[in-house]
Amino acid sequence: MYEIILTPILNNYFSNNLGLVEKERIATLGNMQIIIYSNDHNPPHFHVKSKDLTIDAKFKIENCEYISGTIASKEIKIVEKFYNDVKVKMLMNQIWSKK
Numbered sequence: 001m002y003e004i005i006l007t008p009i010l011n012n013y014f015s016n017n018l019g020l021v022e023k024e025r026i027a028t029l030g031n032m033q034i035i036i037y038s039n040d041h042n043p044p045h046f047h048v049k050s051k052d053l054t055i056d057a058k059f060k061i062e063n064c065e066y067i068s069g070t071i072a073s074k075e076i077k078i079v080e081k082f083y084n085d086v087k088v089k090m091l092m093n094q095i096w097s098k099k
Helices: 002-017 073-083 086-097
Strands: 023-029 032-037 045-050 056-060 066-070
Touching (some): 032 086, 073 086
Antiparallel strands (some): 023 032, 032 045
């Protein structure tokens, strides 16, 4: 419970005061989180991670092309299905462009 309350507060404090990177979770798909980090490197991309880090991959925001990392083809299909929603693409582009 404390984590739910304190994590956004601490992330905001550290990102504003120490220049640390803040992450924005877009969605949770089963055990995978879709994340965009502020001030991340180009090309524009999003991360897919599981809590146990058996999944830790990157995909381009432009077309959902797999860039690198560890992820099974079964999970890639889930990510691609999620990505193909027009609202998701718009949201990801908005988040990336505000960095």
